[in-house]
Amino acid sequence: MDIESIIDSISKLPEASRTKIIENTVPVTYPKGHILIHADTLETSVYFIKKGIVRAYVNHEGNDITFWFGTAGETIISMKSYVENKRGIESIELLEDCELYRLQTTKLQQLYLQDIHIANWGRKFAEQNLKTTEERLISSQFRTAKQRYRELLKNTPHLIQRVQLGHIASYLGITQVSLSRIRAEIK
Amino acid sequence: MDIESIIDSISKLPEASRTKIIENTVPVTYPKGHILIHADTLETSVYFIKKGIVRAYVNHEGNDITFWFGTAGETIISMKSYVENKRGIESIELLEDCELYRLQTTKLQQLYLQDIHIANWGRKFAEQNLKTTEERLISSQFRTAKQRYRELLKNTPHLIQRVQLGHIASYLGITQVSLSRIRAEIK
DNA sequence: TATTATTTTTTACAAATGATAAAAACGACA
């Protein structure tokens, strides 16, 4: 997915404003397995995914807990770095070879203060993610692991094909053993 | 909490911009038990809480699932109405007599397009909520109910005093019986 | 292809949580 489409998919921008963002992006590629963002560091860039798939995870008592998958067209941020300019708690790992666009956060923040269209575009970005995240939170509050897995199969079937099940399990908040049981039962 | 402080607590605004928002707010009061926002309707206002406490909940198979508590200084929105101008999935119930400030969403949207400071203020509002919500999601993914209850006790002790335990239980994603067990065990 | 490493499934048992019903505690109010 090219950078113009990614930016406009968040919210349609006037040509001039969109160009201001694009001028500041740099295409980068990294191989599968690369750790793009490290937990406990201040991340100074955001990334748009042109191609590939990534996961965000936190480490908890030696285990990785995956809480987000990003695919083509989506935006990678280190939440605390982006929102509060503090060290983030999550790491980002590339699950496939990826093509990304890098954009420096400081530059983006400048544009937010200079261009009202970009400010509203940034607002839309946060709002859309907020809605999605809240829906996931609510869903996790009353659906069983089996229901959540079914939901995932239905909404993002491509994910299960491309991502190993251990990551899916932790994304669902259950163990791999438990997911395996659910899969056996459903078939 | 007065309206000036509430607005500035999200992000400090220039006097003129803040005034533009405040001019469009109307103080309203409702009694405990009032349903401020109804699920499955398009909500045309947002509310700032001057005084009182509210809960946001969705209905699932006859049971209320509380997913958010709002107290003085916080902002009440119907997420889908606010972000997508569609009917919301949640209801808002006042758990105490409340004093609120009402602001029409259409007016706020106009201000977003007219005033870059307000646009960035709205961005900050969404970003802060996004960060908080994501943290809650991550926490729920690997903490047990007992740990989440302890966390709640520690972070918002006043909540447990003022809100009935059935609401707390559903907020934690467990049954009231299960919460009661946890409480008995902890003491 | 053969070998090795990684991922997924299976098994057995333990712990946590859910469902249901009843008892106890609490609060509102006549």
Added chain:
DNA sequence: TGTCGTTTTTATCATTTGTAAAAAATAATA
């Protein structure tokens, strides 16, 4: 204060999920 309705706790049993270890399947590499 006494009564009634609501909330919280307790008890019992069923179900789900976790833990640990091993087997099976799959993927990576020489």
